[in-house]
Amino acid sequence: MKSHYGVLSFVLVFLFFSFSNSLSQNKNFIGTKLIKENGKVSFQTIPAENKSGVQTTEQVKSLLNNTTGNKYVLGGNVLWSTQDGSAIANNVAINNAGNSALCGWGLNNMRASLYSDANSVPVWDFSTNPFDPVVDISGDGSIMAVIAGDHFYILNPSTGNVNYQFVLPDTLNASAVSVSRNGAMAVFLSNASGNSTTSRVYALDLSGTPSIKWTFDVDVSKIVNWTGVKFSADGSTVAITGRNHLYILNSTDGSLIWDHFVDNTESAPAISGDGKIVCTADNSGFVQTWHFNSVSNEYELLWQYRVPPGTYTNWASSVGISADGRTIAAGSLIFVSGSSFDGTVICFDTYGDGTPKWIHSGIGDNVDDISVSDDGRVVAAVSWGDYYQTSRQSLIVFDVATGQPTFEVKSPGSFFTVAMNPSGSRVIAGGKAVHARELGNGGRLFLCEINLGGGNISGNVNLLNSSDNSGVLVSAVGTTHSAITDVNGDYEIKNIPAGTYTITAGKPGYSFGDTSNVEVTEGNTTLGINFSLSPFTTPAPVLTASNNEIGQITLNWILSPQFLNPQKQKEIAKAVGDSYFSDEAIETKVLINNSKIISSPETEHLISENLASDSVFVYRSQVQGGPYNRIGSVDISQLNFVDTDVFPLRHYYYKVNIVTDAGQSEYSNEALGQVSDSMFTFNVDVPQASVPVIDGILSAGEWDDAFKMDISDVYGYGGGVPVPQGSAFMYLKFDDNTDMLYIAGEDFLNPTLDDNEGLGLYFDDNNNNIFDEDPPFLTEGNFWAYWHPAGADLRFRKIVGGAVGQVITLSNAQVKFSDVSGHLQCEVAIPMGFMEGYQLQVFGPDKIVGLGTFLIARQAGLPVYHGYWPQTMNSLFNPIYFGDVKINVSLVAPPQPPTDIQVTRQGENLLITWNDPTLGLNNDPLPVPANIKLYRNGKYITTFASGVQSLIDDDVECLAWYEYQMKAYIIVGTDTLEGPMTAPIGNYACEEPQLSKITYDDDNWDAFYVASFSWENNKFAVRFTPESYPVFVRKLETIVNSNDGFNFTVQRDINGVPGDTLAGPYFVYDTSPAQVGTVIKNIPGFDPPEITQGDFWIVINWLESNPGTPGIGTDATPPIDNRSLAYLSSTGWQPIQGFDIMIRAYVTDKAVSVDENLGSGIPLTFDLKQNYPNPFNPSTVIAYQVPSNEFVTLEIYNALGQKVRTLINEMKEAGEYQIMWNGKNDAGDVLSSGVYLYRITVGNKVKVMKMMLIR
16 A cells, blocks of 8 residues: 655645655656646656666566466456545555455545545545545454544544544654554654644554553754655564664564665565565665574665666665565566656565566556555556556556456556455455656556456365374475465465366375365365375485585585485495495496395396486575575485576575475475675775776786675666676776775676776765765765777766766876776776865875776677676665775865854854864865954955954944854965865854744744746745834744755735845855754845835845755645745746744844944034045945934935935933944935935934945
8 A cells, every 4th residue: 555645735845754855855856756736746756867878688677477387366346436526545545355355546536535436435434634645454344543634533443433533743744654554553654744744653552442662762963854664474573664764663562673775666565474574765776685694683684676777777666575475566666768667566585586487568657556465466556557548557467377467457547556355355446546756646546356266176185103293295286376284284285276176285294195186166266185295214314515616516425325326325334334236346246245136237227217216406505594596406326406697695405305296305404505795895905006007908916916806786776687696897006106996896797898898986085975065175976987989098987975067088098998907998097186176085084985886798788797896786876886996195285164163142242262274175184274364244354364264353333243154274385285165154243133034934834835846046035024114124933844945035026926125145054963944034234124114024035056955844734825936947936825934033123333323421512524435335324413302314315316315303311322224214225425414403403414335
């Protein structure tokens, strides 16, 4: 069951998941975007571009649409269907019997609906408006759970009335729910909401009066958002996925059993019935399967499979597992191009090696959800379907044994959700009435019956000399149908196609049994097919396995003497001194003992004939203790078996047994085998060594002093096709004088050079497991060293998060290729340093960079990965998978910024203090002391020599905000290396002004929005109305979900939209480490924007480099003030409906230094001073004194005698005053250059003076 949920709005892009990090809410977002408009919805899927090229494998091709074998699923039919004109079927659930199904309808007319199998008329509807519901049901249908918004409900199965409800705190919103099959528990997930950074799992005990059993909290930085929850069928274990994390919890107390990183999943996990197997599917294209190790109490990776990448990285979009844990099915989304899609359903044997049993392709688009029957014989999948077809494959039911689709539902829309009852006989599925990628609404829902066909066979097996009759495999020969006996020996083989069969029974350690001519009739059970099996007395072989061979594991075993071939018998006899026959004696038929023929050609021949039908079966598991799969068999005369279908770094557990016509022996002892992992290294210490000649030829001895490693793509993670160990090698060394990292590569599988073959080198310079940047000082990305017929080149491409920048070709690069040795060889020098953005930067003290690399050949222009390192790397765009490469190089780097900057008030001055840096950006000590440049309000002020570390700034105005920034620099030889600018640190001079907050939200965010993920001069704006005039805007504030920067502006209102800019742009970003942060900007200087009448706007201006980040917090809680606008160049300003953008303004009614009483005592006379400075631009200070309490007026006139500004018009106490004029009129307009008069009236005294404004 999969659910789609979200908050509706105008045409804005809603960031589908509430929090932001490197995966979710920025221009590098990889995942599904939900776009809602006027009660309609569409989905967009944003892939990661696969710059390495397309990889297609013959192995995968051979598995596509396999249609061989005997079918278990014979077909199906629609019991009923229904559709809704406006709502969408987002999620479904079904009970064990398949006669009671729940549907969560969303988008419009949100509700949970219960259906029977009789018809499509709901038994009841339960409204969840205004929230989309998510539903689940217990096995017997007695527990029906619904979550919606901040509510969890248990509904009465008969009436739909609320039996129980739980209201979440306002910091949480429910997102997914799972009910245990026995109905004893429910678990639901809640995402952080408002200002919360904690998401929570709730577990409820439903055995009596429902109550909270336990909770489990995680920080949103771990998960971004929840994506799904599943109970194991036995109710013991809960599997939960967030977008970036997997949690396995004990259902009894909520204790954490195990957790692990997941690489960007939008799918719920899959868990086996006993909780021992857990599977995930992610947007990097990987299906990962984990098995619980009861010794280590951790889950260990059994295998992973990657959906082969194409032009883009294709997704593993959904996953399911049978309750018996033996069958896994996954869905995919294939990005054929930017606007063309396909989907596949892929089936696996859980205990295989990750190679699909079959792949069904051509589904048309995203396989959004998948369900597997308990016995793993039926798989149901739903898809968005081909956008360009009017009748689309929406639901497909597969027969697992053959891979054949045996039933399907076609519709004009897309299906999002499917659920199957345990037997696989009933399927409920639904979705949207039009294609998922098309803006629209309406939904469809189908209940289907699956024809498992045939009849049943039942009986009993008696194991002689044993009270435990379990574990006998009873099979219908010629079919895939079988059953295992219980402790009493009872069995039932279900759904065998009608016909006549031979039924066999067998268990290791016992003889075989068979009964022929067993009739099976449609819909009936043939009874009494019983067996009695006697012990098979032949001892089991004694098994050993190799542990250090390259590319293979060799099994050897010892048989009991009765199964030794004559030659082996002779060897044993000879070794221990017993009598034996020579070859000559056998050839001449000499009777050595008259009473007994020991051997003769005739009898030996007979023995060989008999043994030819006897075999040793070989079984393998990747889990200690099994279950095992039979991987081969050999004649009884052989005493060994070579398994080449193995990989390094994995444990393989083997057993063998003897199988004859009469029966089979017990299994042998379990033997652990391993392939040599000597080729693997994940930590490289690059030596400082000789400088090679970069000519593309690895001359004898030239690279002997380098670190050599085998980078052969033995797992096939690069492109899907494993290659043998020893196929590709890489050599690394560096020189501290040239500051070059020298790399060579050899590809022994590539005999000749073709265009665009070569090395890809992906560096995480600071080794922090993400691609980030701090331009111009930190730029991470990848190099391509490729050969071309016109000559080799070295190119660099910046990577930030998952987004890539422009590709630059390095001039005068040292890179060469050759094939004169009979295979590809290459040599390249990678420049290291901190002077240019493309240089590899190495940071102390560890001096370790992260590296992921490949070495490719080309076939028909497509890349073929022969080298891929680390071999276990899942993605070149996620450095968490990279290896560590230590390069102990000494690089000259710019200094780090000054630290501990503080700005404190000292009377009417400001004291700035700081600590000089002693380290460079590479964390190495600086070669010379650093000088410091000081900036105030964005303007350079002065430079300090090393060691000064403080300044008293006396050139400040009271109540003005002053912010200071610094950067350090050093001079090394002729080079000046400047470090990064510090973040602004500021304070108000003299005292803090009294500010009033204007806000139109409730301080709790509900979601984050952007205007668009594409650049169209994107903006948000909020209109503010002061309570009185004039006011001065002093501080701006908003809530964001990432630390990407943007610009604030304050703008005049013109006819209800933002007009002229009054202040800004001010570049700002969130500096807090939390996922959600508040961005505050104090308007610097002594000339804040003055509002004398009407409204003003605060505008958020996204940057062209980051048009989709950060997301801005929104408040959807009524009342909605309708003061928010969004701007795109294609649409202009448009109103935002349904929520308020969370932007706040702080204002004061006093200007900077307004009418400051200097407090130097009562003056003896009235006076007006000459303004200072004069001439001035943009502001000047006017001083005056009042000898007694009087009404004072101070006005400004232009040269024509027109009054342009009134500065003071109020009673004043006796004293000396000064006030600043900002060169603006009463309307806030900037005045032009010229002569102005300022006139003061104190009582009946008047004085006028001149001043000069120069623009």
